[in-house]
Amino acid sequence: MIVMQPVLEIFAVDDFALWPVGEHESYGYLVLNGELTLAEVGTAVRQIADCNGFGPEEEHGPCPADPLGAFLNGLLIMPDLVATGGFRVTDDATGTVFVEPGCCNGLETWRDWLDVLDGTGCSSFGHDPSSVAERVGDTVRLTLDVHGGDGSPVIQLSVDHVRTLVAGAQLDLRHFLGLAGTWAEQHLPAHAAAVTAALVRALDLTPAP
Template identity: 35%
Template sequence: MVITMEAVIEVPAVTDGSPWPWPVAAMAPGSWWVLKASCADDRVGLFVTALAGQLDVQPPGGRDEVVDALLAEDFLIAAGGLQVRDSTIGTVVTPGCCAGLEDWRDWAQVLIGDSPWLGHDPGPEVEIVGDGLRVWQDGGPNRNRGRWAGVHVDLPHRALPGLLSGVQRGLVGFLDALTGWATRVGPQQRGTSLVKAIDKNFAITAPLDVQPFR
């Protein structure tokens, strides 16, 4: 059994050719992609575009205008969360509708016996099964009928702290990619402030309080 857990965002509906002030990767809207150190500049640009898409600033706003709007926000959010995959059998559980990457640390609630809110439609949920965890893709409707069924990923409870630490390492790597993007094609002087704002809003480098399972 090979279980991986990664931070993902939902690709926003960005029309090809829209005049965003930086290159934006062409990806299928509604699909998921992983935030990691190896992300190319156009994918980092897509992430920043996803953040800006939550605001009132839309193209043809200039680069500085878009970044200033992001920096003026009290809270930055992005549709996404954590994706869990069993690479052995190819099963994947993705965040539900309205889940946010900014809440990724809520997964630590599982360590005290609670299931974090992972979005709705179809309503992913974590079930504690003995010493293990079962992450359901569709937890809502089936639970209302008194049972769960369908796509799920099983993992040992004791594996969760290490998986969450791995998620944080991936996000720190993405933050490095964001820093490079800001230098090469992004807002340059404003880039340092943008990186700090994203780090703060998505709780990337702050200490991660996960205790090993006992």
């Protein structure tokens, strides 16, 4: 069965102590959904906050003096947030990957999939690998690596099938957001509302009605 999952690329950090996080292989992917453990949610929030940090030489106003406030500062004040990763497409029966978010791709651009379905009809998802989705009539062609030659996995799915997959992946993001909101109330009570609102922006989601 073909599945589409929102995945967050994780950069492992050995000495993080601001809240509990899980162990995760560096440069691996964490699937975001409503079934994560609290430690995995902590890992995801740490990664997204870290993605949006900035150096002391950058001009973004005064930085909080406390370690927690300083670490969260970029996530809470930056206007344009990023979250390394994207929507990964695999055949869970064979393990074959047809789309894998590459370098420079982020979950904040997941709506590019809607552009494939209803807009330009084509989108790429980073590089190394250079995955591409292209609409051709009533089908969408997914290529793991357009620079990979004839050996790159390719699959064609109906537009309706891809639309269903995208809707499911978006729902997974919403379930993760709900879990993260509860996590923030427990672990970051003074910043819970602001962190949850920042995650909405980083994942390009509007609050569920």
